[in-house]
Amino acid sequence: MYINSVVLFLILFYAKLVYLCHYEIYNLNGTIELPPYENNFECNWLFNLSNIANQIQYRYLLINFRYFDTEFGHDELFIGETIDDISKYNSKFSRFSGSKLPDPYLISLRGDILTRSIWMQFTSDHSNTGLGFAFDYIFLTNQSNLILSFHVNMSFFFS
Numbered sequence: 209m210y211i212n213s214v215v216l217f218l219i220l221f222y223a224k225l226v227y228l229c230h231y232e233i234y235n236l237n238g239t240i241e242l243p244p245y246e247n248n249f250e251c252n253w254l255f256n257l258s259n260i261a262n263q264i265q266y267r268y269l270l271i272n273f274r275y276f277d278t279e280f281g282h283d284e285l286f287i288g289e290t291i292d293d294i295s296k297y298n299s300k301f302s303r304f305s306g307s308k309l310p311d312p313y314l315i316s317l318r319g320d321i322l323t324r325s326i327w328m329q330f331t332s333d334h335s336n337t338g339l340g341f342a343f344d345y346i347f348l349t350n351q352s353n354l355i356l357s358f359h360v361n362m363s364f365f366f367s
Contacts, residue, residue: 226248226249226250227246227249227250228249228250228251229250229251229252230251230252230253230254231251231253232253232254232255232256233253233254233255233256234256236346236347237344237346237347238344238345239274239342239343239344239345240253240342240343240345241340241341241342242330242340242341242342243339243340244337244338244339244340245283245330245332245338245340246332246337247332247334247335247336247337248332248333248334249330249331249332249337250329250330250331250332251329252327252328252329252330253327253328253329254290254325254326254327254328255269255326256325257317257325257326267316267317267348267349267350268314268315268316268317268347268348268349268350269314269315269317269326269345269346269347269348270312270313270314270315270345270346270347270348271287271312271313271314271315271343271344271345272312272313272343272344272345273310273312273313273341273342273343274341274343274344275309275339275341275342276304276306276307276309276310276341276343277307277339277341278305278306278307278330278332278337278338278340278341279305279332279333279335279336279337279338280305280306281305281306282305282332282333282335282336283305283330283331283332283333283337283338284303284304284305284330284331285303285304285305285328285330285341286300286302286303286304286328286329286330286331287300287301287302287304287313287315287327287328288301288327288328288329289301289325289326289327290325290326290327301315304341307338
């Protein structure tokens with residue numbers, strides 16, 4: 209009787225509802241936005257690069273944040289790449305958390321872009337939330353296009 213009561217207490221006390229979302233992104237540029245979010249929230253974005261695989265000149269992904277507000281140290285956005293035989297935990301590029309607006313972020317696409325796709329994951333814990341975030345992204349052919357993108361696409365990146 210005591211063991212059953214303890215198990216029931218653990219189930220009731222530690223039970224939580226987790227909100228999930230998953231998106232596949234096929235466009236070469238666009239905006240990703242996470243509005244104010246709930247506790248126990250997880251959202252994943254996967255850049256499906258199969259549509260640009262025959263256009264191997266796309267070698268960089270530029271991310272420019274419009275706003276960023278999460279619970280510092282607890283609600284986090286991770287960016288990484290999928291690598292065969294490597295865990296998702298070990299293939300992270302960056303981690304963003306808090307309310308400081310991150311600098312523009314340039315990711316070099318390495319290896320076969322079909323098997324090493326870029327992913328993003330946002331997770332929130334059980335306490336406190338934030339206003340979320342938004343960022344623009346664009347795939348570039350080379351680093352020199354970075355300067356061109358900032359000058360030509362000002363409305364795209366800084367509107």
